[in-house]
Structures are given as C-alpha cells and as structure tokens.
Amino acid sequence: MPNDLDDWFIREVLAVEPALMRYLRHNWRDAGEWADLRQEVYARVYDAARAGLPERAAPFVMATARNLLIDRARKSQVVAIDAYAELDDLATDELTPERHVSGRRELGVLVEALEALPPRCREVVMLRKVDGLSQREVAAEMGIAEDTVEKQIAKGMRSLADALFARGLGAGIARLERKLRKRGT
Structure with a gap:
C-alpha cells in the first residue's frame, strides 16, 4: 500500500522527470547511461526524503542530479595506483x-x-589547469561564481579532449586504458 512518502514521490518527484531528463541529456554525454542516472537520482531522492520531505521537490531533485553527475565525474578521474606503475613501462624509449x-x-x-x-x-x-589556482581562487580572480568556474572547466576540458582525439592524439591514452583493462586493473 502506498504511504505518504510514496504519494509525495509520485505527485512531486515524477512530475519533474521531463526537466530531469533534459538536464541529464545536456550534462552527460553517454546516452546509454541516462536511464540509470535517472534511477539513481530517484533512489537518492527517495532515501533522503525518508528523513523528511523537502519543502520544494523540483530544486531538490535537480540538486541531487547535479551532485550525482559530480560524483560520477570525480570517480571517472580516479586512477588506480597500479596505473602509475604502468607508465614506467611506457617510458622505455629514449628521447629520440x-x-x-x-x-x-x-x-x-x-x-x-x-x-x-x-x-x-x-x-x-x-x-x-596551467597556473594551478583552486576553483575558489579562479572565481575570486575573475569575479565569477564557483559554479561558473566548474562549468567553464568542464566545457573547456571537453573541447580540448575532443580536439586532441580528433587529431588522433588520444590513441596513446586509449592504448594504455586497454592494456590496464586486460590486466584487470
């Protein structure tokens, strides 16, 4: 039997789904993951709402989606320590x-x-990335919000990666990733 939490979820959270999906499509490249991301957002929202219903569901759902994407992006940037050992294997050539x-x-x-x-x-x-300033320092230096810095970094790094891969310069990275996967790292 549905309870108050279930009724709230159906009435308030599921009503935000079109906006949530627009947000996910706009901010996550892998279309195959959009449905999984949506479900993860729903699970996080439902679990958090057990402690108490938020005053406004839509901002809560969108903030949860944003945090999930940030978590996923951070996890994708983590490199196993074994990967650094593999870099030594690549450095066997001398500078020719x-x-x-x-x-x-x-x-x-x-x-x-x-x-x-x-x-x-x-x-x-x-x-x-070049001068090594923190996100907060960049925001202060430029007089913009930290969120803007984060968005501009994501946009810029995506564009740089696309440019490098378009010129075939990402092949070495892709080879290293395949080699690491084969070793089970």
Missing part, C-alpha cells in the same frame, strides 16, 4: 628526434585548441 618532433606537434595542437576556446573559458582553464 622523432619523439621530440611528435611532442612539439602535439603541443602545437593543444595550443591551437586552447586558442579556439571562448575567451572566458580559456582564461578559466589557464588559471585552473
């Missing part, structure tokens, strides 16, 4: 003239990709 030329070409592609970013996005990426 060919590798030097290849490295210069790759750096040129990266510089082009950085220059192609919108000015504010480029500045955020440079301050955060």
